[in-house]
Amino acid sequence: xxxxxxxxxxxxxxxxxxxxxxxxxxxxxxxxxxxxxxxxxxxxxxxxxxxxxxxxxxxxxxxxxxxxxxxxxxxxxxxxxxxxxxxxxxxxxxxxxxxxxxxxxxxxxxxxxxxxxxxxxxxxxxxxxxxxxxxxxxxxxxxxxxxxxxxxxxxxxxxxxxxxxxxxxxxxxxxxxxxxxxxxxxxxxxxxxxxxxxxxxxx
Numbered sequence: 001x002x003x004x005x006x007x008x009x010x011x012x013x014x015x016x017x018x019x020x021x022x023x024x025x026x027x028x029x030x031x032x033x034x035x036x037x038x039x040x041x042x043x044x045x046x047x048x049x050x051x052x053x054x055x056x057x058x059x060x061x062x063x064x065x066x067x068x069x070x071x072x073x074x075x076x077x078x079x080x081x082x083x084x085x086x087x088x089x090x091x092x093x094x095x096x097x098x099x100x101x102x103x104x105x106x107x108x109x110x111x112x113x114x115x116x117x118x119x120x121x122x123x124x125x126x127x128x129x130x131x132x133x134x135x136x137x138x139x140x141x142x143x144x145x146x147x148x149x150x151x152x153x154x155x156x157x158x159x160x161x162x163x164x165x166x167x168x169x170x171x172x173x174x175x176x177x178x179x180x181x182x183x184x185x186x187x188x189x190x191x192x193x194x195x196x197x198x199x200x201x202x203x
Contacts, residue, residue: 018056020046026068030115033122034065034130065119066133073116073137077144080170090152090201091194094166098190101170102183110178117171141167158200166193 024046028037039061043050057063080097105113112118120134145163150156169189176185 017046017048017052020048021052021056021064022067022071025064026072026115029065029068029119030072030112034119034127035122037061037065039064062127062129065130069116069119069130069133069137073140076114076116077141080141081144081148090149090154090162091197094197095190095194098170098173098186098193101174102177102186102190105174105177105186106183110181112178113174114171117174138167154201162193162197162200165196169193 021042024042025037028042028045039053040050042064043053046052053064054060057067059066101113105111116134116137119130120138123130123134125131142160142163145166146156146160149159149162154162169192170186173185173189177183
């Protein structure tokens with residue numbers, strides 16, 4: 001094997017190792033939160049040696065968590081964006097999105113459906129770097145959502161207002177649904193946001 005081929009293999013393996021660490025961190029954040037997540041747990045779950053962490057992430061736990069949050073943020077943006085673009089009208093699309101979120105939450109035994117919001121609340125006053133990361137993710141969601149709804153005919157100010165309200169309602173509903181072990185917070189929030197969307201569309 002040539003030196004170039006070996007180098008490509010090493011690079012690919014490094015990328016796969018880093019990805020496994022990020023995925024394992026994301027799952028731990030989803031299930032345990034940031035404070036209760038230990039690096040050894042993450043490395044064991046990723047199936048990589050202890051020395052791998054600082055080789056790929058010199059910033060340690062905080063850097064891995066930031067990478068995991070960004071990865072999950074992109075995945076959630078695509079999922080929610082797809083739901084928001086479905087249906088014949090925006091209110092129906094929103095109510096459907098909340099109902100499907102309720103189905104998913106119940107179907108997973110009330111697992112944390114959005115670790116980004118959960119971690120944001122947990123670290124807001126103690127981890128400024130991660131607070132900034134979660135803030136950037138929220139800003140990206142708002143920007144992307146505003147563009148999607150504007151493309152469906154809403155004015156930009158109304159679209160932004162609706163996206164902010166929907167995200168706030170969804171994050172709060174996730175917390176209540178997990179705590180109460182009930183789909184009601186998501187269903188009720190979906191109806192409320194659909195009514196707000198209809199009001200803005202008319203306006």
